[in-house]
Amino acid sequence: MVPVSTHTAAPTEGIPSAPGAFIQDRLAGWVSDLTTLHELTERLAGTSTLDSALHELLVAGAALVGAARGLLVLEPADGRGPSRTIGLGLSHAELGHIETVPRSATAYGRFLDGLPDTGAPLASPDILGDPGLDPGCREVAARLGYAASYTQPLATGAAEAAGPDATARTTGRLGAAVWLYDEPAEPLERQCHLVGVYARYAAEHLTRLLELERARADAAAVAEELLPSRLPRIPGVRLAARRRAGPGAGGDWYDALPLPDNALGLAIGSVGGSGPAALAAMGRLRAGLRAYAVMEGEDPVAVLSDLELLLRMTEPSAAATALYAYCEPDRRTIVLAGAGHTPPLVTGERRTEFVETTLSAPLGMLSCWEAPSVEFTPRPGETVLFYTDGLLRRTGDTRDRAFARLHAAAAGVPKVLRQDPGAVADHVLRTVLPADGTDRSAATEDVAVLAARFD
Template identity: 85%
Template sequence: MGVRDAIHRNAPLGKPTAMSAPHLPKVAGIDPMVPVSTHTAAPLKSVPPAPAAFIQDRLASWVSDLTTLHELTERLAGTSTLDDALHELLGAGAALVGARRGLLVLEPADGAVPCRTIGLGLAHAELGHIETVPRDATPYGRLLDGLPDTDAPLASPDILGDTSTDPRCREVAARLGYAASYALPLATEATGRLGAAVWLYDEPAEPLERQCHLVGLYARYAAEHVARLAELERARADVAVIAEELLPSRLPRLPGVRLAVRHRSTARGGGDWYDAMPLPDNALGLAVGSVGGSGPAALAAVGRLRAGLRAYAVMEGEDPVAVLSDLELLLRLTEPATAATALYAYCEPDRRTVLLAGAGHTPPLVTGDRRTAFVETSLSAPLGMLPCWEAPSVEFSPGPGETVLLYTDGLLRRTGDSTDRAFARLHAAAAGVPKVLRQDPGALADHVLRTVLPDGLDPSDGGEDVVLLAARFD
């Protein structure tokens, strides 16, 4: 029997008066002078049950949102090019806000490239229609220009029904069949504003608060990823410009010979190079080579080697062995830790003779209507590998209408075959050039490349530079 039971047993049935209220029993630990409330607590069974189902639903919703964000950010992190990242961002954002179409404008605030516009569910012509709207009337234009009150997302839940909307904007929306939009800025603390994304709804609509929160979290991560890829693309573009500047701006024109070249460097900037220079007495110097490594160091070595070869070709052009010997000395003095291959040919087009020497380089290929054969050259070590380099020269005479192909070993390695099979593939490609294409060295080079490398020469396809220099003798 507890205290509450003792009180309950002695309590009167009616409402007691002050004078007739019974005295509380003396119970150990209880002061009978302390007034006790006559109201008792409600039974436990009357307390509403804990909202377990509600909590479970909320937890399930949070877990689902986190899982969705994790999957989307993983997919975005797997993109290695800027274009892929932008398309992934636009598609993922559309899924998060429940839209079907949209566009993304990449326009860094610092004015640096790259700048581009991509669409989701919008054709090129439809993007052109949207761009006819005055920039300050579009959500992405206001975000990109940093107009007042544009630090947060911009929602237009009813474009056609909002009379304050720019008439041209309503006209384009009606023509393209969208009735609402939701725009989000893309920015990072380090780079500032990068661009803006806009998602379009077919009917008047506005994303829920939960959807806005999710797409905002995703956009913050995506902006960091896009900023890194944009910086990488700018660096690659700078390297490509430098690499092109280190090579001839144009090929010389001499009677009796026509030239064409095809060159592709890797994204990091490889060390394959070529040169073609007019020499005294209507002669022509042709060279191809490769420097080990890639990036700025390889490009610097290419620049020094090509400049040195041009000087040595003028001084000792009739002796290709002497040219490469001088080049080997230059390499040991300026690039002691670098190895390079090179092939130099001294050509006299009017006599149709070619005198060449190679240093660890692949042999030229002569192709025409009657023959396709590799030029037999002596084995020699690359430049920089031996204390003193020297190898005998080789002389041959191309026939009328024959083309001499000089190339780098990157062409062979990009095939993915063994060396013997790669040489066989190159030989078969040159032998199979249609007769009508043999008149143009550029068309011949394109056919050979398409046959040897059917997947193309995009810089992202492989880690090897490719140089193919074609000289057709009339």
Template identity: 70%
Template sequence: MLDIPSSVRVDVEALLAAQNHMGVCDALEQYAPVGKPDAMTAPHLPKVAGIDSTVPPPAHTVAPASPAPAPPSSPATPGTPGAPGAPGALIQDRLAGWVSDLTTLHELTERLARTAVLDEALHEVLRAGAALVGARRGLVVLEPADGLGPDTTVGLGLARADLGHIETVPRGATSYGRILDRADGTDEPEVHADLLSENGLDPRHREVATRLGYAASFALPLATEAAGQLGAAVWLYDEPAEPVERQRHLVGLYTSYATEHLARLLELERARTKSRTLAEELLPPRLPRVGGVQLAARHRTGPRGGGDWYDALPLPEGALGLAVGSVTGSGASAVAAMGRLRASLRAYAVMEGEDPVAVLSDLELLLRLTEPARSATALFAYCEPALRKIVLAGAGHSPPLVIGERRTEFVETSLSAPLGMLACWEAPSVEFSPEPGETVLLYTDGLLHRTGDPMDRAFARLHAAAAGVPRTIRDDPGAIADHVLHTVLPDGLDAADSEEDVVLLAARFE
């Protein structure tokens, strides 16, 4: 709160209207009355979204002009708000500019804080920085100093081919390369106000700049003491130009905050990558080749890693075991439990796979004894491709779907509770025979849950997607799985972050 004498009142409407000046403290000091001033406190605006409110005066601020002589008919009293060059008008303009800049930074940082994915945040940093420095294009090079990655380059107004051209410039000749290779740890920007007129500019850099049509650049490191060095941001101008002092200060404040946010998202992305990698390593590295049947699988894991899994293993006498399942929970513990459950089922399938009920009964007993606080669903099918005969049993799992030229229907399976929910699990198995050219689709409940629909509508959507498989791809189980996945989960729902894993295992019988 500013305690200003009544002769220097701040008009609120004028404060909101002014946009381009700042520097209240120097104005107050310049126009402070000689002698003991009235009670006054220095302006201390609250910090906004982690931004230091100390903003220096812009370099282009013009000193107030000398007051012009007032007409004899209407003399103006010096120091009144209406007098030319009155200190109140300057204070209003600069305070309004200050508040406007802080409001802009607040809005930009709020938009950045709403990003939850690293790639989305990098694009937001580029857009906000371009608005602050008055540029149209730019790029961010993410290259964490700890060497753990991920390393990536994101562009604004630059196509992938344009980024490829920029990457052909020797690293030491680029602004981001010099920033990333600094040994002194300084955070000074790299400014090239007229790139093509610089002496000693690398010939390849000149060629690329001419080809892409940029004539100036302004680059900042994405680095803070807490986060370390994450990368560099470069904004490109179509004509020779450079940001003024005020713009540099504002974009510096913004990138300091953005670096901390990017560091948090970077750690989250690394954790997600580790979970995905662990889950993938616990699943079959490749599907077996068995005569009379073609196999394909699709797996989508959530951001924290989940417990959905699938398996396909050759069994004695030319038989084939197919399994899908889901373990409750998410994160590393669910992934580990999934790995143990899958390994156990493989062992039981080799010993007594021709009896799916016995396989799941053994799995139920193991789960109750080793992990009593966890439950799971599972479906195991014993297939004889030469006879086109399948015997299957399920424990709390959704029924398979048969997709063919003349029918698309769910297999009638007996109802059963999930593994770990009963003192002793046992449910009768079912037997059926797919026709030549038909595909049996096994899946986990995550496919249904990701739709966001009630289960009856989700099953109807799945059936409609399977019935709509084009004739041209019915002989390819991988294409069938892709069609069902993208139809049931359109608009990127199959790839979006979700707590639900998705597994599809398709087997086409010849």
């Protein structure tokens, strides 16, 4: 038997309740925030191009601050570029309306210009009702239908601000993101903290992608300088060239040079690898071929034999493919030889076929030269396409299917375009290469096309 007391216990006034529920709620909130940040930063880390990273940053920031629209301005402080403006839920015309507001009147413009007292995030909770804002800001906001904004600077080396009104010192301004609200609003302190942490990580990631894009642009500029600035004009033939550079700055190249007696030398080739080494090898091969073509232009086998020796002496560990053609436009004859290179394609109104060339190993892999040259005669109005192997690999198909795809593209050139070799090359590139960019690995290949139309 348990005795039951007849006394009533006194109320426990003044004793605080157990803090377990409060702590659990706070911990759950922190775990949720950390999980969200982890997922968003993982998605951002998965971006490999500057444009995709900018778009991901804008979308993730909008989710963190609870906004529906926004814009991001990339404008590095070092002035080396690139500069871009992208929008989320805003058309190009609407972005143009926003840019009509003077930069000094906008929070992102003041930050990008490096004006005093800038660098920290800035909220405008009621744009239409704030008399201190520039009238242009209120006019554009009313026209586009947003009532509040939150601006987050993007910079590397940002020091932690001592308070909400402090100015963050930055060592490298990259740009600023602005998120827009349809109604008067302001993000919570927790949201501001989350987007600030995310922005600091995003700035470091953008810096790496920015340097990578600059390096690719510099390599592409060097590659363009190594190629002919313009093609020669020879009676009886019209020339056009196209080049699609991959992100790795490979060594695909082409050349066309006038020779004595109104002859023409056409060359195309590819150096294995990518980067500065491939560009240097490409420049040496092209310069060497020009010299050998002047000395022994009528004999393509001798030209490529000399080029083989040059490659062995200067690039003993490199391999390259090349094709050289000696053309006499007045007779419409072409004598060519190739070293591991893809065969040319001749196309016209009555035929589209690959030129049968003899098989040969690439330059740098030959024990002795055994492949003779071949001669063929294009008909009046036909175009001969010389191309690099990257055109086939970019299709993402097997070798046989890639050749069939190229053949069908050349055969399907509309009649109105066959008069222009540049139009023929453009049509082939548009038809052969995947327009949706589904094959990411193949898209890294360089592509060079040289088209010669004989009258």
